Amino acid sequence: MSTLTSMPAWHALQNHAQEITHTHLRDLFAADDQRVERYSASAAGLYLDYSKNRINDTTLALLKQLADEVSLPEMAQKMFRGDKINHTEGRAVLHTALRSRSDEPLLVDGVDIRQEIKATLAKMKTFVEQVQQGDWKGHTGKQFTDVVSIGIGGSFLGPKIMAESLKPYWNKDLKCHFVANIDGTAISEKLKQLDPETTLFVMSSKSFSTQETLTNTLTARDWFLAHKLPEEAIGQHFVAVTSNVAAAEAFGIDKDNVFPMWDWVGGRYSMWSAIGLPIALQIGFDHFEQLLEGAETMDQHFLTAPVESNLPMLMGLLGVWYTNFFGSQSHVVLSYDHYLRGLPAYIQQLDMESNGKSVDNQSNQVDYSTGPVIWGGEGTNGQHAYHQLIHQGTGVIPADFILPLTSHNPTGRHHAMLAANCFGQTQALMAGKTLEEATVELQQAGLAEDAINALAPHKVMPGNKPSNTLLMDKLTPTTLGALVALYEHRTFVQGQIWQLNSFDQWGVELGKVLGNSVLDDLESATPKLNQDGSTVSLIKKFRNGEI
Numbered sequence: 001m002s003t004l005t006s007m008p009a010w011h012a013l014q015n016h017a018q019e020i021t022h023t024h025l026r027d028l029f030a031a032d033d034q035r036v037e038r039y040s041a042s043a044a045g046l047y048l049d050y051s052k053n054r055i056n057d058t059t060l061a062l063l064k065q066l067a068d069e070v071s072l073p074e075m076a077q078k079m080f081r082g083d084k085i086n087h088t089e090g091r092a093v094l095h096t097a098l099r100s101r102s103d104e105p106l107l108v109d110g111v112d113i114r115q116e117i118k119a120t121l122a123k124m125k126t127f128v129e130q131v132q133q134g135d136w137k138g139h140t141g142k143q144f145t146d147v148v149s150i151g152i153g154g155s156f157l158g159p160k161i162m163a164e165s166l167k168p169y170w171n172k173d174l175k176c177h178f179v180a181n182i183d184g185t186a187i188s189e190k191l192k193q194l195d196p197e198t199t200l201f202v203m204s205s206k207s208f209s210t211q212e213t214l215t216n217t218l219t220a221r222d223w224f225l226a227h228k229l230p231e232e233a234i235g236q237h238f239v240a241v242t243s244n245v246a247a248a249e250a251f252g253i254d255k256d257n258v259f260p261m262w263d264w265v266g267g268r269y270s271m272w273s274a275i276g277l278p279i280a281l282q283i284g285f286d287h288f289e290q291l292l293e294g295a296e297t298m299d300q301h302f303l304t305a306p307v308e309s310n311l312p313m314l315m316g317l318l319g320v321w322y323t324n325f326f327g328s329q330s331h332v333v334l335s336y337d338h339y340l341r342g343l344p345a346y347i348q349q350l351d352m353e354s355n356g357k358s359v360d361n362q363s364n365q366v367d368y369s370t371g372p373v374i375w376g377g378e379g380t381n382g383q384h385a386y387h388q389l390i391h392q393g394t395g396v397i398p399a400d401f402i403l404p405l406t407s408h409n410p411t412g413r414h415h416a417m418l419a420a421n422c423f424g425q426t427q428a429l430m431a432g433k434t435l436e437e438a439t440v441e442l443q444q445a446g447l448a449e450d451a452i453n454a455l456a457p458h459k460v461m462p463g464n465k466p467s468n469t470l471l472m473d474k475l476t477p478t479t480l481g482a483l484v485a486l487y488e489h490r491t492f493v494q495g496q497i498w499q500l501n502s503f504d505q506w507g508v509e510l511g512k513v514l515g516n517s518v519l520d521d522l523e524s525a526t527p528k529l530n531q532d533g534s535t536v537s538l539i540k541k542f543r544n545g546e547i
């Protein structure tokens with residue numbers, strides 16, 4: 001038995017789950033007209049209603065006890081102060097420092113990283129302003145109209161989704177595009193739309209060794225030079241963001257055009273660093289700073305608020321409650337805002353790359369479930385698709401509903417209808433529809449008894465399906481920064497409970513290595529073909545160009 005599953009709080013939660021599983025959320029609401037007041041909290045411009053969860057005061061007390069037994073508050077302090085909690089890579093985890101305005105020195109290996117962060121932000125600000133004002137132009141003297149950000153994983157999804165989410169704040173004279181995939185179609189389709197004279201490329205790679213990013217950058221460079229622009233123009237049109245400045249220089253990027261980042265920032269936590277340069281180019285540096293400010297406010301809330309009102313703690317602990325005591329294997333994130341349609345994919349990367357692990361911090365195989373599948377999409381679209389499974393499927397799929405109260409595009413009754421659908425879904429998931437209610441409905445519709453008996457069970461909605469509702473006044477850089485930081489800390493909370501290192505990602509490495517050996521076999525005149533039968537057969541089909 002692992003340390004976690006032998007903790008007193010874990011046992012108490014197991015027993016408590018047996019009891020509460022017989023209680024319906026409907027009854028909990030009926031018994032307590034103050035339930036939403038008691039089970040809601042606000043911070044950093046966000047309001048969390050967690051009353052539609054299968055919890056009572058005992059649940060919360062036991063989850064808090066579990067957090068204490070795994071020393072969660074101390075672990076959070078360790079992360080913020082720069083202890084090397086990413087122990088498998090020997091690295092500190094300091095994305096929080098990127099958005100902190102504190103002047104107190106923060107040392108990593110004897111270096112005060114506050115100064116490096118400040119200097120990099122200043123360099124970003126100058127660059128963004130130069131591009132916006134046309135002081136940094138293309139080689140032929142034309143102002144930039146397009147930015148192509150080339151990167152993948154954490155060096156892609158954060159910038160892309162934040163830029164997309166903040167469209168109302170865009171600098172209208174500049175359009176950021178994003179290319180990640182090694183599929184040549186991605187970059188080819190993008191380049192077809194662009195004029196090299198007015199295009200700026202930002203190459204983002206923490207390691208500066210990622211196959212997709214290096215290859216796409218070389219393709220972009222070839223395209224650029226093929227348009228009769230000289231080699232010496234590269235310096236004006238290509239900049240890089242990396243922690244490996246030497247490799248960027250060796251690749252041909254001018255040293256002055258390299259924006260540094262550091263190994264104490266995980267890729268999926270890096271949009272707050274210079275990896276966020278495309279965001280700053282798209283929305284302006286002031287708005288980028290507001291994004292950081294929103295995140296910093298959430299950081300302080302996470303560090304200081306008691307568990308009962310601590311949004312990341314509550315959301316993280318509730319996730320553990322369902323994963324480990326109700327057998328939930330997935331968690332759905334539903335954005336009721338078109339601009340936030342990409343957020344579920346961002347949280348998917350953040351959470352699944354962080355907590356998709358099965359070996360604990362003591363290097364033992366875990367004997368409990370860890371990170372669930374994170375998925376989701378945009379409301380109301382999902383209501384006409386996968387919500388069916390959430391309502392009437394066999395498992396428990398906890399859901400987060402996210403809604404800004406004010407739209408950036410007030411249009412007739414649209415926003416009220418959007419909100420009504422959002423709230424209505426949480427109500428339906430919670431309350432459901434009983435057999436008696438379904439029967440009465442069908443009787444009122446005039447159906448015969450046999451038909452009612454056959455149909456009514458299909459119309460039963462079990463309800464008792466948990467959800468959180470997250471509201472904000474409006475989607476702004478500040479509230480978005482707080483929202484993303486909330487999910488980062490939620491991921492941290494769960495990783496700590498599960499005793500995982502949420503900051504490495506060894507699992508993706510094997511695929512990269514094998515991919516390279518397969519590539520040799522696809523291209524070599526004398527392939528080794530020493531893989532398994534299936535892989536060899538696939539390689540041969542590719543080489544022959546026919547199935």
Ligand SMILES: O=P(O)(O)OC[C@H]1O[C@](O)(CO)[C@@H](O)[C@@H]1O
Pocket residue numbers: 152153154155204205206207208209210213267268505508
């Ligand atoms: O920024 P890099 O070093 O190019 O890495 C890109 C991504 O690749 C990964 O290492 C996983 O493949 C991510 O963690 C990272 O964000």
